[in-house]
Amino acid sequence: MANPILNYYLKIAKAANRYLWSENAVKERPFHIKYLFVIFLVIIATFIKLYFYKTIGGQTPFLLYFGVIILSAGFGGIIPAIFATVLSALVACYFFLPPYRQIKIDNPDIAQVFVFVGESLFLIALSGAVTRANRIVKNANERFKSLIENIHDAIFVIDPNGKILYVSPTIEKLLGYDKRQFKVLELSTIIDKDHVAELRKKYVDMIKTDGKSFTLQCKVLNKNGEWVWVDGTFANLLNHPSVRGVVCNFRNITERVFLEKQKDDFISIATHELKTPVTSIKAYAQILLKRFNKEGNDSAANMIAKMDGQLNKLISLIGDLLDVTKIEGGRLQLHEEFYEFNALIKELVEELQRTTDDHKIIMNLADELKIYGDRERVGQVFTNLISNAIKYSPSSGDIVITASGGGENVTVCVKDSGVGISGGNQSKVFERFYRVSGPENQTFPGLGLGLYISQEIIKRQGGKIWVESEKDKGSTFCFQLPIDYRLHLKNNKENK
């Protein structure tokens, strides 16, 4: 019961505060209205006091006039409030201080009048401070409001159950819904279903930790039924005293996504077009190599062998670019089978050892294991990790490969003692096109795709890949794969 009454009074107080003590309203009020208001209040107060003379008129001559002064200061500002003080003092002297119905300067109670005037001036100063404080709060609110209303992002605040508590008007520019329509929407109904599960999972995770945030790029249905790509950021400010909600920021990235798709399409078409001529050049090079070898033309055979080596590099680059477009388009296919894991490692090590005289590749393998997965793709990951270990150890050294199987997984590590990766860059090396920058790194050729592709291949087979490294001391890249990733994925589904 207490709360509704309290709320009711608070509402009245807020409305009064908006009406009084508002600098603009005070300025706009006509001069005569301000003074008429003062006179009106003094008359009302005097009538009330005369009517209830015994209780509030005789014993407390200045009571009620303080109220007159406070209201006059709020309504008209300082000068009308001083006018109200003088008028109230005179009226109170006349009616309620002996000798009654006359104003005398030598009145023995004149000290009371001075105290009243002093206290009134104090109240007027206080009222001025309230007006200034109101102005500061209003300015701050207005600045915040215009910032929110003029940015391109849409901002909204939701409670832990997903109920929208606040939404910025910019939502209309972004999605076409006005504030009222958006507030009653269930977010999960307008987010594309491929992303809803991810959003839920990240959201549940986030609200467990104070201050935690996450981003998610997803498609959202606008009012016209079209998909808009947004970059959504969600921050847990549930315990922030002035927010008490999850703050969400939506940025329209439809154009960026469209341009990225165009770029991916271009890379896909260009690499497809490159692949055919390069493959036939390689075939001709191999025919020529055989012919020159047969004829005993060593110098020509040598040149063709070098050309073949360069063609292999080109084919591998084209392959990487094609894989990226497949990953981006969700078209990376796996060809699963049971295969012998150690045999695969040995085969690749033998091949890669032939490419370097400066490095020694050492294997520490556990017992042979049969693994279910894509042999060729896992081989691609090995090749990438070992080639990187060779490439990024320019001053030679051993490359140690350890493979250990235990329980349902197998773990493989490729350790080198090369240039290493500093802490801040370690998580980024798995991003698409990411290459550690720095003068020493510019000498190593590459596109920054190998680890990105490797990570996708491993993830698709239910595994994980990571790096431990120290700058200038070397790196250890490891990955873990389930022995049969079908069982792993099934178990994961059941646990969910």
Ligand code: ADP
């Ligand atoms: P690329 O080698 O073609 O640049 P990758 O995706 O294979 O692309 O590697 C990404 C980046 O990670 C490299 O540019 C390099 O800076 C860093 N990196 C990868 N492997 C190693 C390694 N063994 N030692 C040091 N840095 C490495």
